[in-house]
Amino acid sequence: MLKSKIDNFLYFLEKKRILITSHDLVDLDGFSSVIAFDFFLHQYFKRIDTYIYFNGISNSTNSFIKVIERKFSDYNIKIFDSAEDIEIDAIIVLDANKLHQITLPDHLKENDKISFFFIDHHYFEESQLENANSHQGIILDHYSSTAEIVYEISQEFNILLTKPIRYLLIAGILTDSGYFRFGNNNSIKNVTELLKEDIIYQDILYMLSNKIDSSEKIAKIKGVQRSELIKQGNWLIGLSHVSSFEASVANILLKIGFDVAIVVSNKDNNYRLSLRAKKQLCLSTGLHLGKILEEISKEYGTEGGGHDGAAGIYLKKDSKDVIDIIIERIKKVFFDYDKKKKIPIII
Secondary structure, eight states: OHHHHHHHHHHHHTTOEEEEEESSSBOHHHHHHHHHHHHHHHHHSSSOEEEEBOSOBOHHHHHHHHHHHHHSTTOOOOOBSOSTTOOOSEEEEESOOSGGGSOOOHHHHTOTTSEEEEEEOSOOOGGGOOSGGGOEEEEOTTSSOHHHHHHHHHHHTTOOOOHHHHHHHHHHHHHHTTTTTTOOHHHHHHHHHHHTTTOOHHHHHHHHOOOOOHHHHHHHHHHHHTOEEEEETTEEEEEEEESSOHHHHHHHHHHTTOSEEEEEEEETTEEEEEEEEOHHHHHHHOOOHHHHHHHHHHHHTOOEEEOSSEEEEEEEGGGTHHHHHHHHHHHHHHHHHHHHHTOOOOO
């Protein structure tokens, strides 16, 4: 399936100069996908010019890169510090599906002669394509990570991946799937194949382990203390607010018993919301947090989206009532499910 989707695209790319990038402050999934897809292109074509560029790399990603560089001292990743002076014909964006999610010089974004191609796993509506050059892409939101898509593309074309790239892809899959909490059988299968006989799973877990500092611990404790219980039938929604580490706090709220967690944090002049839901709940009720936030972002002119069980959105501080609207839409999913299943509601 992936081969048929990408065949025409590869034909178009031949002899092109290509910029490969991801969303701003790139995480491990976006980073590993870019590096692996760049490797794929250089294996597939005899000659191709590619340029890797990121507008910021997250701290956790930087930490893992340093570990990889220590482990494989002869492995070098060439990343351009700026995209200002690069002459290109096409831009490939991985782990994002909208132009406003990436920061690029205006002369690249607004150049009608430059084509864009997206490879991503987040929920996406074709009606949201931002310009005619955005019409090419592989958007598969049933995958738990973009790294899985890139790996399967490599498999379709019988491209053998190097050991460092396999390490990167495994790390990308693990972190974006929540160590398989938001993944599926296919995620596990792909990691198993990437491990082969020469990579020890526990070794990667150790490489990914970061000591939690006191500020994150405090945020989690405060997040639990401030949590508000919202009931819809038998379903429990947790709402809390912290100044940082909202995603970590949302995960903690799920662990202590909430079915859905909504955590709000202040980011400059905006609110940043992180939402999490239990995977089995999403599968059984049809709840898709990413779709809800995608719809909200269209209605209120902001950025939001994600997956069924993990999503986020930015809101202006004067639109706090939107949080109530998000909660009501989640409650409606539960109400409709209970009504359909004729489940008795506990008051």
